[in-house]
Amino acid sequence: MKHIFQEGKDKTKPTLLLLHGTGGTESDLLPLAPHIDETASILSVRGNVSENGMPRFFRRLAEGVFDIEDLIFRTKELHEFLDEAAKKYSFDRNNIVAIGYSNGANIAGSLLFHYKDALKGAILHHPMVPRRDIELPDQTSTPVFIAAGKNDPICPAQETVDLQNLLQDANADVEVHWENHGHMLTGTEVAAAAEWYKKHF
Numbered sequence: 001m002k003h004i005f006q007e008g009k010d011k012t013k014p015t016l017l018l019l020h021g022t023g024g025t026e027s028d029l030l031p032l033a034p035h036i037d038e039t040a041s042i043l044s045v046r047g048n049v050s051e052n053g054m055p056r057f058f059r060r061l062a063e064g065v066f067d068i069e070d071l072i073f074r075t076k077e078l079h080e081f082l083d084e085a086a087k088k089y090s091f092d093r094n095n096i097v098a099i100g101y102s103n104g105a106n107i108a109g110s111l112l113f114h115y116k117d118a119l120k121g122a123i124l125h126h127p128m129v130p131r132r133d134i135e136l137p138d139q140t141s142t143p144v145f146i147a148a149g150k151n152d153p154i155c156p157a158q159e160t161v162d163l164q165n166l167l168q169d170a171n172a173d174v175e176v177h178w179e180n181h182g183h184m185l186t187g188t189e190v191a192a193a194a195e196w197y198k199k200h201f
């Protein structure tokens with residue numbers, strides 16, 4: 001997968017996996033990483049799907065309606081890419097914290113829904129429930145931070161509540177931060193994510 005890897009000063013820190021929103025690239029979330037951890041390594045990935053030229057991490061049939069077959073295929077593809085990248089860049093595969101926005105948060109959520117040890121933790125900005133028809137793997141001791149908009153037109157508040165419940169039912173340690181700025185990724189939610197990260201890593 002097309003990506004950027006930047007080795008951090010402190011190799012004991014988690015590697016931050018950056019996952020952009022629809023129409024973004026692997027450059028988009030780079031400025032965010034130092035707010036979370038300025039000494040961590042960064043792996044920023046571009047989604048392999050193109051929707052009218054806009055990169056995404058999996059296909060959708062309509063706004064908010066996901067192509068589940070493609071979601072499963074692309075989640076596996078990303079999962080395998082993480083294994084390869086860890087070998088190639090010599091970082092700890094078991095110490096990856098995802099930071100995703102919108103479609104990138106959805107594929108990060110999908111990693112948690114499909115694989116037990118895919119992520120050490122996750123910061124999900126404006127995620128949706130990736131799919132509703134499976135039992136999640138056990139996520140005991142996986143901390144998850146969700147930033148959501150009470151008035152998000154793309155991701156209704158109930159979607160966030162459902163995602164929190166599904167992850168908690170799988171024993172993940174979930175914290176939800178609410179905002180009132182629609183689907184926007186705001187500075188205040190990044191600051192809240194940074195506080196959460198300090199507590200857990």
Ligand code: MLT
Nearest residue numbers: 022060063064102103106
């Ligand atoms: C998705 O398709 O993943 C969500 O609707 C969010 C987005 O527009 O990227």
